[in-house]
Structures are given as C-alpha cells and as structure tokens.
Amino acid sequence: MKMLRLLPALVLVAGLSFTGCKPKDSDIKASVEKSLKENPATSSVMVMVNDGVATLSGEVADAAAQSESAAKATATKGVKSVVNNVTVAAPVMAPAPVTITADDPLTNSVRDATKDYPTVTATVADGVITLNGTIAKASLPKLMMALNSLQPKKVDNKLTVK
Amino acid sequence: MALQDKYKGLTDAATAAGVSDLQVREQDGVLYIDGTAPSGAVKDQLWTKYGEIDPNFAGGDVVMNVKVAMDAAVTKVKVTTESSNLNIRKGPGTDQPIVGKAAHGETITLVSKSNDQWWLVRTDDGEEGYAYAQYLSAE
Numbered sequence: 001m002k003m004l005r006l007l008p009a010l011v012l013v014a015g016l017s018f019t020g021c022k023p024k025d026s027d028i029k030a031s032v033e034k035s036l037k038e039n040p041a042t043s044s045v046m047v048m049v050n051d052g053v054a055t056l057s058g059e060v061a062d063a064a065a066q067s068e069s070a071a072k073a074t075a076t077k078g079v080k081s082v083v084n085n086v087t088v089a090a091p092v093m094a095p096a097p098v099t100i101t102a103d104d105p106l107t108n109s110v111r112d113a114t115k116d117y118p119t120v121t122a123t124v125a126d127g128v129i130t131l132n133g134t135i136a137k138a139s140l141p142k143l144m145m146a147l148n149s150l151q152p153k154k155v156d157n158k159l160t161v162k
Numbered sequence: 163m164a165l166q167d168k169y170k171g172l173t174d175a176a177t178a179a180g181v182s183d184l185q186v187r188e189q190d191g192v193l194y195i196d197g198t199a200p201s202g203a204v205k206d207q208l209w210t211k212y213g214e215i216d217p218n219f220a221g222g223d224v225v226m227n228v229k230v231a232m233d234a235a236v237t238k239v240k241v242t243t244e245s246s247n248l249n250i251r252k253g254p255g256t257d258q259p260i261v262g263k264a265a266h267g268e269t270i271t272l273v274s275k276s277n278d279q280w281w282l283v284r285t286d287d288g289e290e291g292y293a294y295a296q297y298l299s300a301e
Contacts, residue, residue, distance in 0.1 A: 096185065098187055098189050098194045108255055108257075109279055111256060111257075112255060112256045112279065112280075112294060113279075113296070115256050116244075137218075140218060140219065141206075141209050141210075141213065141219075142296070144209070144219050145205070145209060145296075146296050148225050148226050148227050149227050149229070149278065149279070150279070151225070151227060152225060153190075153192065153225075154192050154222050154223075154225060155219070155222060155225065156222045157218070157219050157220050157222060158220075159218075161218045
C-alpha cells in the first residue's frame with residue numbers, strides 16, 4: 001500500500017529528473033549551430049529549437065549540404081526531431097560558350113550575304129569577316145545584320161561609308 | 163567588363179524591349195549578344211542603338227545575333243527586296259542554280275525554315291526552292 005501511495009511521487013520525481021536532464025532549447029540551438037559551422041557549406045543555415053524540435057532554414061548551394069544540415073541536427077544531443085526547411089540555391093547558369101561558325105560554311109554564307117553589295121569585298125579568316133570597299137550608309141545596317149547572324153568571331157568593318 | 167559597360171545602353175534596351183533568351187558574353191575582346199526579338203521593329207531599334215554607340219559599326223567589338231521571333235503558324239512571307247526579283251534556288255546557297263523568281267512585294271508560301279539563312283519557299287506558280295531569308299518577312 002505504501003508503495004502504491006508513493007507511486008505518483010516517484011513518477012513525479014522521475015518526470016522532474018527527466019526534465020532536469022533534458023538540455024535546454026537554447027543549448028541545443030548552440031550545439032546544432034556549432035556543428036553546422038564546422039562545414040562552410042552548411043555554416044549559413046539558421047537554427048531554431050522549440051521543445052527539442054530543431055527547425056532549419058536558409059539556403060545552401062547543393063542537396064548534399066541540405067541533407068548534411070539535417071543529419072547534423074539529428075545527431076545533436078537533445079534534438080527530438082528536425083524540420084528541414086533548408087532550400088537549395090538555384091544553380092547559377094553557366095553561360096553557353098559562344099558559337100563561332102567554321103571558316104568554310106562561314107565563307108559560303110558571307111558570299112551569299114554580300115552578293116548584292118558589289119562594292120563590298122569580304123574575306124574570312126579564323127572566323128573573322130573583314131570587309132573592304134565602300135557602302136552606302138543606308139545599306140550598312142542591313143549588311144551588318146546579315147553578317148552578324150552568321151555567328152562570326154568578329155566583323156572587322158573597314159568599309160568606307162558613303 | 164569594359165565592353166559590357168560600353169554597350170550597356172544596348173543590352174539594357176534589349177532587356178527592356180523583351181528580347182528573350184538574351185545572352186551577353188564577352189570573349190577575346192568581342193561582346194557577343196544573342197537573343198530573340200519579339201518583332202522586326204525591336205531588332206531594328208537595337209541596331210539603331212548599336213549604331214549610336216558605335217557609328218558605322220567600325221569598332222569590331224560586337225557580334226549581335228538577334229533573331230526575330232516568328233510564329234510557327236506563319237506560312238506566308240512577303241518578298242522584301244530593295245526592288246528586284248528574289249531568286250529561288252535549288253539548294254541553300256548562291257552557288258545553287260536558280261529555279262524560279264518571286265517578284266518584289268509578292269507574297270509566297272513559307273515551307274520550311276530549317277536553315278537560318280535560306281528558307282524553303284513556294285510561289286503561287288508552284289516553284290519551290292530556297293530564298294535568302296533576309297529578303298523575306300512575315301506577313
């Protein structure tokens with residue numbers, strides 16, 4: 001009987017001692033942050049801890065850093081569960097390399113484009129179109145548009161504009 | 163970066179005018195500007211802007227390849243030569259034999275644009291061949 005009466009008290013004591021052992025949210029937060037700071041890839045992740053639930057937020061460069069953040073938080077003492085709101089940054093689009101037409105097709109296309117300009121001489125070397133001769137000012141933009149669309153390396157315009 | 167600064171007015175204008183797939187890259191002292199303009203007027207406007215920055219395009223430091231977006235549904239094109247007839251050739255190239263001619267101002271059928279410079283066309287007389295795309299514009 002005595003034991004039975006003591007039971008609630010024991011439970012209470014057990015509960016208290018359990019609460020006593022439980023790390024404080026602020027301490028958990030500090031440990032998770034420390035752990036995340038060890039890797040530059042996860043160092044920018046922000047941490048919030050509420051009743052042992054760690055919520056991670058921020059942006060990292062790749063999925064590996066995203067899962068590593070969660071793994072580190074999960075492994076931290078006192079963390080009951082992890083809400084991983086860390087996002088992966090959109091990859092920076094590497095600019096596509098400039099396409100430059102090879103000399104043979106370029107020479108043919110340049111010949112086609114300059115056919116109607118008898119006063120213009122065009123030569124192609126290493127992707128560079130060199131223009132010599134004369135042209136009317138009004139015709140110049142049209143010729144340049146045509147030549148620029150052929151994807152040359154460069155248009156070296158030495159034309160005398162009249 | 164110096165070239166991007168020099169032509170900032172041009173690339174800003176391209177962005178403002180709604181040029182899609184705009185790519186601006188500097189390589190070996192040349193600024194490459196690629197994209198697709200929503201209309202021929204926008205393309206002309208960009209070339210005017212380019213001409214303001216580099217009169218007569220003599221600098222040789224820009225290659226601007228801005229195409230004009232064309233509705234896939236477009237099947238009719240108008241011959242926009244200066245005044246002469248437009249040659250229609252057997253294959254894509256001025257070395258190809260002439261198989262027909264389209265008159266200045268005539269509207270002809272666009273069959274295929276598989277080649278950027280040479281479009282496959284058909285006249286109302288049924289002559290089919292390649293014509294230089296620069297002298298054709300969408301109706």
